[in-house]
Amino acid sequence: MAAPPDSKADKSPEELLCAAAAAGNTDAIAEIVSSGADPTYFDGSGMTPLMHAATGGHAAAARLLLDAGAPWNALSPSGLSAGDLTSDPTTYDLLLDHALRSELILGTVARRQVPSNSSDGVPAESYLDSRVSFSEDKVMDADSKAVMMEWERPLMEAHARAVCSGGGGKVLNVGFGMGLVDQAIQRYEPEEHTIIEAHPEVYARMLKLGWGEKKNVRILFGRWQDVLPQLGSYDGIFFDTYGEYYEDMREFHDQLPKLLKPDGVYSYFNGLCGDNAFFHVVYCQLVALELASLGYSTQFIPLPVKDCLSEQVWEGVRQKYWQLDTYHLPVCQAESEPE
Template identity: 30%
Template sequence: MSDLHDLCKFPVRPIDSGYVKQLNHYLTSGIPATYTVEEAYKVLNNIEDDDENSESVSNTTPLHLICQHVPKDLSSEELSIVEQMITTLFEYGAGWCFIDVNNNTPGCILIERGFHNSSLYQLILDAGVRAELLLRKVSEYDMEFIDEDDVPNQEDEVVPELVTELTKEQEEIEVVQKSNKPEIDDAPDAPSQNQDSYLNTKLEYVDNALITKDRKDGVMMSWESDLMKLGCDSLFKGSIIEENEIDSEINILNIGFGMGIIDTMIQAENPTKHYICEAHPDVLKKLRDDGWYEKSNVVILEGRWQDQLDDLLTKGIFFNGIYYDTFSEHYSDMLDLFDFVVGLLKPYGIFSFFNGLGADRQIIYEVYKKLVDIDLQNYGLSVTYTDVEVPKETLQYKDKSVWDDVKRSYWSCPVYYHPEAKFIEL
């Protein structure tokens, strides 16, 4: 372990400005903010990277150490110093979501130690949002990441510091994306990662769940029923024009039928028109077998929403409520969906969705919560969240879990953030 790592364990109290000064000294001397305990161990013991006799498997960075060792009885002055240290590490390229030997990010460690509502956790959360927004902006311009050694010296070229910073942001997003998925799902053509693969994968309805037949990926499960009820209630709030005025024509759109949980609830409210957009052939078969095609107020849109919603815009069909819950789609798909939502939603309508964004790690889940808020504001929509305690069976409880016979879990957070978005009132 290096002097930098020792410093981040707070060996001396009180924690004063000398800590920040010493940290800056190490970082300005060229020690990376991502320098791990593992790397330091190898250097101190002259161990090559390919040496199979290495005893250390730690990937602990200085930021991990700060989160592990920050005292719980900090004074306000000490808290300010620790905040400065974390901020300084981020300025020098520390990774907000790097994974240590225990599969924890710095944010995970703070949650486990009871710092979830602290300013220290907020610093890491904000860093995650910045990293995602930066990576997205870079991707828009299809920038190629290059090494510093490949950057020309001309003054009008891209500066090495910027290239290095962007590369670090890209790397840490890739790290967390890999850490959030079980090894079985790393392949880009896995049904959970690739929509074409999913649409060509056989599904089966078993034991109150919808799963992929061969791999046993969880597509939808009955534990979501209470969350679906929240979604249904939100959609019909969009039928209220004013306090005492209800829309005479209530149209609801649900994207992704799955097990039909929310659609059954929607039907119980007897909307004027109930549109269901579904692409998977096995789910469409269930829709047909269960009689949904014969319901007088139901319109089935067979196919991907990306191919179906343009027609609704062309026909001038508007909705009081739009719900989104699909499988094998990602946040980039949701951003595309927002373009349609603002065109299809009535002025007083409500948009909601099954909020499973990054829900296999709480810090990632909360980063996406903030991202959705930021992105919807760009579309003139505001989002409010209702905190809901998820059923205990979604977590490992008394050696039992709903995931026991399912290879791919899509949930591991203790709280569900139910979203409800509507147009911002001017």
């Protein structure tokens, strides 16, 4: 007698693995994986076994699949990862912990992410050699990707408030863009306001707008890596470069003990993985861990941005570099010495 159409005999090992994961059947998962089933498999709906386990809130099943090599960062056709699909706190924490450990060791997502507005990795040299265009609400690169946009103004004002919280001291901003954060910093009347800008056209526009004539402003033209010897120590630092990779931001963080005064405040544009909620949380945690290894504690202040981002905002922009409802503004300070 022939087996019914939906029997196990008609399913591949990977299909059986997806079914076991969806049911949270750990014994079946262990048996199917040990027989050679591929845990990286995508089924007909674009879901991996780990996504099925996460959707069902089956933490034990998710752990087995992760141990078997299931990718935590695989995406469904709608751009969701297993971490995005679960509503179970235990499963979410398991996936987050695994993702952090994986990124600390392998950096699988970091290699294709940059710390500012571009989300697909534009090498700094290519950006600096390309033309940029200016309008009232955005600065665009030669590929119609946004370098900075007007919708960011409230965020930049919040960043300025954070790095100027110590009063009228010395402030450093790395990356001018549209000058949104620098306009906000000026309202705090800092003693010294140093701006680093590497793109020749942006630099020329800064001078045309009169930034070089402000008494408390010092402009350094070039990549931050090249002007480091000209820098001092600062009460507040903001970092927002375009066309640099995550590793470049980590390299800048290594300089913080020399650049930031002991009671100073550091912040950066937190655009990492701005198109995926779970990836974004992973990178908030990752940066916080790496800053902690340098002696800094990081607080993330949630700022709602959904109302700032209508479809009209992105007209003419090739890629939406931010698609989340909440922006997590980082405030980093040196950890207090224990008494």
